[in-house]
Amino acid sequence: MVAYRSQQRGRGDLEQQVFAALAAGGRPMTTGEVRDAIGADLAYTTVMTVLARMQAKGLATRDRVGRSYAYTAVVDDAAVTAHQIHRLLDARGDRAAILTRFASGLSPEESRLLVDLLGADSEAGPA
Incomplete structure (x- = not known):
């Protein structure tokens, strides 16, 4: 399994890594599967929060799987990067x-x- 981790993450990097893991998975993935793909140094709840925010932004869909959700990336990596550029521009003066x-x-x-x-x-x- 490919790990999508870095020693020090910048703002927005984690969302990109979560997206990359979803896209590389090629199928709906649970929070635990995404966390394992990124690296076990992250808390489960951190990954769950990022996935929920991505779903709210329209960057991922989710379907109920048992008591959890399975997430699927719905846009390409270029769209995620463009979204992050817009966020950075909005945050700066x-x-x-x-x-x-x-x-x-x-x-x-x-x-x-x-x-x-x-x-x-x-x-x-x-x-």
Whole structure:
């Protein structure tokens, strides 16, 4: 079984690790199975809380299995990462400074891709 652990987790890292374990499992997984896949250093209740929050955000579904729930990932890893970027932007004060720093670190190819994506988004009009 693959372990999805790190020595020191940053904010949002645990949610990504839980998501990765669900996605790699390829089937509905109980809280205990997810915890085992991530690493036994986590409390069962910690993993249960993360799974419940992911379900509330629409990132996972859950089905009753006996007295517990089995969870399934419903979005891909890119969507989870994008969600976390939005959360970080919401939590910080100066979006322009953060986005400027981010954009300055992009490669020329990534910059072109971002410009193309933004152009396609603006051509589509408001949602």
